[in-house]
Amino acid sequence: MATLFSGGLIFDGNELLEDHAVLVDDGIISRCAPTSEFVGCDAVLVDTTGNTLLPGLFDCHVHLVFSGSADPFQELIKLSAGGVTIKAFENAQANLLGGITSVRDCGGKDYLEFAVRDSCNAGKTLGPTIAAAGRLICMTGGHGNNIGRVADGVDDVVRAVREQIHAGSDLIKIMATGGVMTPGVNPEDAHYTAEEMVAGISEGHRFHKRCASHAQGRDGILNAVRGGIDSIEHGIFLDEVCIEEMINRNTYLVPTLAAINNILKHAGSGIPDYIVEKCERISDAHRKSIQQFYSAGGRIAMGTDAGTPFNLHGHNALELRYMVDVGMASIDALRAATSVASDLCDLGHRGRIAEGSVADLLVVAGNPVDDIDQVAVQSNHLGVMKGGRAVSGFSGVPDLDRARLI
Secondary structure, eight states: OEEEESSSSEOOSSSSSSSSSEETTTTTEEHHHGGGTTOOOEEEEEEEETTEEEEEEEEEOTTTOOOOOOOOOHHTTSSSSHHHHHHHHHHHHHHTTTTTTEEEEOOOOOTHHHHHHHHHHHHHSSSOOEOOOOOOOOOOTTTTTTTSSEEOSHHHHHHHHHHHHHOOOOEEEOOBBOOSSTTTTTTTTTOSSSSHHHHHHHHHTTTTTTTEEEEOOOHHHHHHTTOOSSEEEEEEEEEEHHHHHHHHHTTTEOOOOOHHHHHHHHSSSSSSHHHHHHHHHHHHHHHHHHHHHHHHTOOOOOOOOOOOTOOTTTTTTTTHHHHHTTOOOOHHHHHHHHHHHHHHHSSOOOOSSSSSOOOOOOEEESSSOOTTHHHHSSEEEEEEEEEEEEEEEEOOTTSSSSOOOO
């Protein structure tokens, strides 16, 4: 039976609507229109009075094989292949219960997360819609080399991209710079050359794969942007040249503010010292870069780096608060987590409340445009719907079609 959401506000992925209702039928949004047009509608009513209906949120940067421990790499090597897969499945479901109905996994372990992706995307098990990069591509000794595909030189980078495509990757992840989580590398340093970056990105695009780049230092960011990258992940040391070129090329920025925030918040809780030291060094620059990129009109998509230390799957929506804290308007943060993120991830008709869109939906208390914590804090979530089926909440609607976690 169809479901009608009526009574409250609707954020459709772009604007906040009043006195509108949404009809869901067979897992698809069949109509969003003024409430008066639904008088006499034969559907299960979900009364959202005093609350807000939104598209399910996107997280454009997660690592399902990591679970947010103080030292995720050390945790990972202790697990068997089966243990890693089960952990990735648990993390995927935690994302969904946190209102994250679509994720982009930006680097896993030996393609083990692919089984989780395939099961969730086929509807065999309940979870978010997942796009997965497979093995990240890095240089010898580079950031992520303990789980990535090490490749050096143009020919080897191209070969590594082809390997990911052959394995079934949905996107290509290339490491342009050093990073925080790998000992002995600096976030400021460019790793791949401009020639290596353009070769890898071009090969990914040749096979219709979008490309994301871990890029923190200025020179590495420019190598990625000039190579045609689709999204810059982190973007810690942006300058005016980086920002101008990103805007001119329509390059997205995925800030992942939660990663550094959680490491600094939990310093002294078992996180390796080298990780904390690097975060202390780069935190102010990161915030400034996001502020400048946003002020210049750049396209920002929400991503968290969930799975890094104390950056827990299921609490991804806190990134919305962090984005507002650095100066984004609440409505722009919501766009970053819905329609803009959907455009980046290219996961079909999701991220908007519009006719023909998949009914991945979230109901939150109050008005998140007035108070971003109404969506950022999980306890304010009143119900999550995935593909037209209730996943959590909606306790007062007994006739609603429900899905069960396993």
